[in-house]
Each structure stands twice: as C-alpha cells, then as structure tokens.
Amino acid sequence: MRIEDLRVFSVLAETRNLHRVAQKTGLTQSAVSKILQRLEAEFDTRLVDRKGRGVELTAAGRVLVERAADVGASVAQTYAEMAAAKSASAGKIRIGVVPALLESALLPTLARYTARESAVSFRLSVQVSALLFDELKDGQLDLALCFMQDSVVDEELQSDEIGVDRYRIVARQGHRLAHAPTDPRMLQAAKWLLPLPGHGLRQIVDRYFDDHGLTPPQTVVETDASISLLTSLLRNSDLITILTEQMLKTYAGRDLAALPYETALFESRIRLFYRRKTYLSPVVQKFRSTLRDALTAH
CATH class of the missing domain: 1.10.10.10 (Winged helix-like DNA-binding domain superfamily/Winged helix DNA-binding domain)
Structure with missing residues (x-):
C-alpha cells in the first residue's frame, strides 16, 4: 500500500x-x-x-x-519529529514568541543562556500567536511563548503555565484622557489603533464596551501586525490602544502611559507551548525548564 x-x-x-x-x-x-x-x-x-x-x-x-x-x-507527525530530531542533533532550539513578550520575557533569558551554553544555537520566530501555533503543529518550532485565553483549547498542543500579563489602555504621555474622569463613554469617543476584527485583542475591547452597554469605538487604524510594532504611531498622534504592562516597560513602550482604567477583562495567560505528541530533545527540555523557571520566578 x-x-x-x-x-x-x-x-x-x-x-x-x-x-x-x-x-x-x-x-x-x-x-x-x-x-x-x-x-x-x-x-x-x-x-x-x-x-x-x-x-x-x-x-x-x-x-x-x-x-x-x-x-x-x-x-x-513523523516528518515533524524528524525535523525536531535533526535540529536537536545540531544543538539548535527553534523557539517562537509573540512580539509583546520578546523584549520583556524571552530576550533576557536568551542572553544569559547563550553566554553559558556555547554549543547551543537558536532559530527565533516572532509572530502573533495564531501563526506560532501553526508553525508548532507543522514541526517548524520546538517551543512557543504566547498568550492564551481561557476559552482556547487545542488537542495538538500542550503548554506550561508561566503567568498572567495584564493589558492596559495606553496613549502618548500628555494625552487628554490621562487626567480625565474614567468614563467608558470617553473611551468610546476616542480614536483607536486595533488589530483586525476577530483578533483576540479586538474581541477583548469589543467585549469591554458591550459590557458597558456601548457600541465598539471608532477604529482609525486597523492592522494585521502586532500593535507593539506600531507604538511610534501612538507617540505621534492622539490614538489609543491596549498593550501589556510588560510591553510598557520596554523600549517600545517609551513615552506612553497607561490610562486610569482598570478591568479584569484585560488579562491574558502566558504559556509556553509545545506539541503534545512529539519528541523533545534533552537540549530543548533543558532550555524549556530554564525559561519556565526564569519567568515564573518574577
């Protein structure tokens, strides 16, 4: 046959x-x-x-x-595992990360690890979560550091719990909403930079306004790129968006400020993903443990 x-x-x-x-x-x-x-x-x-x-x-x-x-x-699955075995034999770790966690979460651990593990090399993919999941399933990645909403379940992947990151509504420093009363109607009237409809982040924003009995806000700029790549647009306009607290602490979040709105909706779980039925080489397992320990210690 x-x-x-x-x-x-x-x-x-x-x-x-x-x-x-x-x-x-x-x-x-x-x-x-x-x-x-x-x-x-x-x-x-x-x-x-x-x-x-x-x-x-x-x-x-x-x-x-x-x-x-x-x-x-x-x-x-066999092709994916053979690709992983080939990569492992060369001492290479293939890891993906969402842009919001690159500078704040992955790079510090990566810098320390490469300094002491000279025989290990990395291939790094920076994408939104959906694309990283596809790369994992196709056997192109060993690990992926992503956000995950509670409702998402994938039978092909499993993950380690890392922690929770909170999203904040942000704007340039000195924005008129920075010291205004915290009224959701003022957010609705503001001009927003948001991902395309259907994106998890966009759904969080839409649900926030729906919970307050309001229609979604005016989206002036929609993008299929990570919002973290467009922060210069926020610094030079009156647009607002939502970013993670970790991203605000990085260079990309400079000159931006969180607006005084608090909501439990703006939270996402950080997880380290890998394929459920696959071979993880000792090299990959060691880095997985190191990364998990480094991030959960914070």
Missing part, C-alpha cells in the same frame, strides 16, 4: 469525481483510475460505486478514508 495512493483516494472521497481528482492532484484521469483499481485489488473489495458521472463510497471505502486520515496524520 502506497501512502500517495491513500492521499489520492482521500481526494476522491472529497470530490466524488475522478476528473476533479485528476485536476486537484495533477495526475491524469487514467492514473487516478489505476490507483483506485490498485487499492481495490490490494484489499480485495470494492471501494466505490459508480453513480452517473461520479462515485459513491462503499462501506469499505468509508473505512479506508478514515484510516487514510490516520495515516496522513501519522506521516505528518
């Missing part, structure tokens, strides 16, 4: 049409037919029934599709 045959059969189960399978896989229709015949001969049973211009899966065909999915996942 060939893995590629199972992939083609999975496409056939999805499209129910040999011609469309050929289009999707880049094979000829004749080649697709031969693959189907080979599988039926191998299992000595009919896998599809022809129906008009298409096909319908038999009971055996449905079983094979389920097993093909299992095999595909196993193959993908």
